[in-house]
Amino acid sequence: MRPRASDMISKDCVRVAARVRPFNKREKDAGSRCVVSMVSSSITIQDPRDPQNRRSFCFDFAYWSHSGFFQDRSGLFVPEEADGRYADQDSVFQDLGEGILENALQGYNATLLAYGQTGSGKSYSMVGYGPNKGLVPKLCDRLFEAIRGNQETRQCQVFFSMMEIYNEQVIDLLSQGSRTSGGLRIREEQQRGFYVEGLRTVPCDSAQQVEQLMEQGTRTRTTAATHMNANSSRSHMLIILQLKQIFSKENITKQSNINLVDLAGSERQRSCGSEADRLKEGTAINLSLTTLGNVISALADVAVGRKVIHIPYRDSVLTKLLQSALGGNSRTVMIATLSPADICYEESLSTLRYAERAKRIQNRPVVNESPTERLVKELKAENARLLQRLSRLGQEGRRANDETKELRQLLTNNELQIRAIQTLWEQHLQEALRDWEQQYANITQERRMMQMHPYILNINEDAQLSGVVKLFIREGEWDIGLCDSSPRSIAIKGLGIQERHAVFRNEQRRVTLTPHPGSRVIVNGQAVSQTAELQHLDRLILGSNCTYLFIGFPSERGGDEWSRYDYDYFQSEVAAAEGIHLGESSVTGCSQTDPSLLAVFYDYIKLMPMVAEANQMSQELNKGVDFKLEIKNLALSDSKGHDLEKEIVVRVTSVGKKQVWIWSKAKFVNRKFLMEDVYQQHQAEQRETPTVEGLTSAALPRDKDPFWDPVEPLLLGTAHLWLQSLAFRIPLEEQLEVLGSEGTEEAILQAQLVPCNSTGLPLGEDDILIDPSELLGRRLDFQLVLEQCCGLRWIREARNRGVQIGFSLFDCSQPLYTPAVWHNVNPLLDHRVHFASINTSQRLLDYLQSSAVVLELWGLQDGCTDLASSLERVRMTTEGVFIIDDADPTSAAGVNSPELSCAVRALQQDVEELKSVNASLRKENHSLREQLNTARNGGDVGRGRSLRPSCDAEFARALKVFYHSMTSVRAQLQRLRRHRPSEDSDLLGLRLFTDEQSRLLRDFSEQLEQSVCALKQDVAAIVRRKRERSGIWS
């Protein structure tokens, strides 16, 4: 195709539309708020954490598809009111689709891109769901309508092709042959620019035909996704419609390419951990999308007159293929789709920013003319000349036989050439139609089968790919598995699918499923190993993650919609079987669940199938590593013991060497993508040159191996040593339970807090304070003593390991560590650190009274370096005492602890009560003394003076006993919080668990009761004694 210079028209900006979809189930469950608003074509987004922070964007079009609609009987989403603001598929098509069609008919290239995060409605807008047809099918409907309407003036040819770009590989979605490994090649020609070599282009002459091709393409996409266990949200789907119009009268041919692109999800995997991964996967995951962003940025800069040296079209497959659409010969429209939910704020804002940049790009579209058609034109012109010469020869009456013969020969040749050029299309079309009829027959056959037999229906994470594959279970016995040689088999492919995976039996109108030994089969969330009878709408998971819905006999089917059994439903069921659930809400959709818990739950069910797949790949590649999901309790490293925040991590264990890594969610997701790549390569190599299993994978250098990481110290668990006693200068000796992130007991740690003088000499009982505020402005010295660790689970599991304890106090940003101890299950630590506050502030006092020092147990493994205390920003005296004074005494921020559990709050109330009792006692004491003094008239003062210390000391002792008992009450509370049923517990297990739970609860309340009771008694006794004494004296 070469643009005609005369057609050069002025610059044409990329047109941009934004569309907001309704809340999805997750967002409704989370009780999401809408943070997007729209007024005509301007759109405003509000930061949910800072409602004053709003940003507005103005686009060419803005579509409100969030509310004001209902679903009519045919399933169509329609506006509630005729002139309501709801934008349905039709109104979007009218603005965007009609324009593209118009452009194409005029001979311009046109491109439509859908951009947005996964689940924001790209495919809904582009392709559509069921009766709610999207832009592509509507465009085809109208295109063929226009073609039929203009039959007199022009002859039209439409070619359709459909491809997917995944991990920089181009997959032809219409090709029936086996896929070439590495995908199709991109080539470049001067005239054509970049194109995909060998891509199948199918001639079409009806919208129905196009729709069926799209169905076929989606099916290929679905099977490719399961075979390669690839995630469709990471791939781009690209449809190219070539429209050729031959205006025979005018002797012009116009050709235009319409690119319709459903882009990969725009969300970026933000690393939630602090670590940056050793392997740079961020760019590899979607080079095409990143490059598209770079190209758009560069072009936007060009548009505002900035100097741009290079536009990186050549950096990715997608940008090569879209070169003409971006700053070139195309009229381009981008539809940016977003969710209006508060939880999607960051992503939606980033989508809007992206769209705003795209808006600035300027293209130079031109009408295209084809050289082939010019050839026909030239041939026809030549024929006309030849005919003229012939007739002249005739008129001249001269018999020039030879010349006439030659001319006639030339004429026939030309005619033949013209006919050949023109019939080629007819031939192609005929072939395509035959092919299409075959496909059509298949589809009709499939429809008939659906009315006769039970079948299983694929369910994909991407709703667009769900329900595409139907596998029928006809009467008799059928093997399901990789086997496709046997005539009585149903062939499926996917990770963890065995040669013969399971057997379906369809007998006497009952269908059963029997797994083969060693095959993973899950029915409705439960692993099965015996024959299971299937009911209509049962959920099946075969292998690592091939998910199917069972559709029973036609007589069993009601009008029930299967769409409620989506991918999340399947995964939630499996999670529930593992003991992870949201209670009833996951099924009934009530919105009571805490949003942060909900986020953790959805993270869990998102990662669960990925972990199963990673394990299967590890096994097949002989990697010897095992992956396991863990819910990390962030409370463990919180000095106030808050119990709300949780996060999902993946524990990676090398089975042989017993090395352990903990990966953040983001790191795992990225690594899994790289693992898929390695796995694909391995599969391809195995196909070409089958070797002994594992040999190829061993060849991968370690620094490129996504299954491997250098070993690092691992946080095993934490213990809380509450500091309250220090505020009273009471020594504390504790046996602390070190708890792992899932509540397991990792070790027992013996620790002490010893109030001391500045030289480190322990204080005595007489130094105990009744009122901590006496410390204000004074010096406080104490020592933290870590004596011994006992029963280290980490070392028990593998002897070649060591441990260290890390801790940081008050404002110290850098933790201090004990020296490493190795190979010992009960190592002696004997570590003593002296801390001092020279000028005790209220803030420090508050800290001591409400916080704990978090003692972190770090596990060391063979080959990793010890953790070292960084003394950089630490203040220390020459005697090695750590200073923990308030750096800035004016910034005395109150310590607020709204999330402390009720029990702890109740304890604090008790303490308050006791304090007021104490205060009134002091007052009473004071007045008693005054009475005494006046009574004795300054007589025996010595006795009066001795009264106070003895009374206070009694009181202090009572307090000390109380704080000691409080520490064990607190430990009991922690134990209760972490107490969970084991993963594989059955009904009996659960009953045992609840019994144990009630026992713990009983113990807890008894202990609490006892402690408070004892204190009250002690105080009462002190008061009584005092009264008695004062009675003697008065």
Ligand SMILES: Nc1ncnc2c1ncn2[C@@H]1O[C@H](COP(=O)(O)OP(=O)(O)O)[C@@H](O)[C@H]1O
């Ligand atoms: N405008 C809309 N109206 C109704 N439902 C929508 C709309 N946009 C998206 N959805 C629904 O949201 C889900 C995700 O949309 P989809 O288009 O598949 O997302 P994406 O392709 O961006 O990942 C689908 O179930 C789809 O039906």
Ligand SMILES: [Mg+2]
């Ligand atoms: Mg999609």
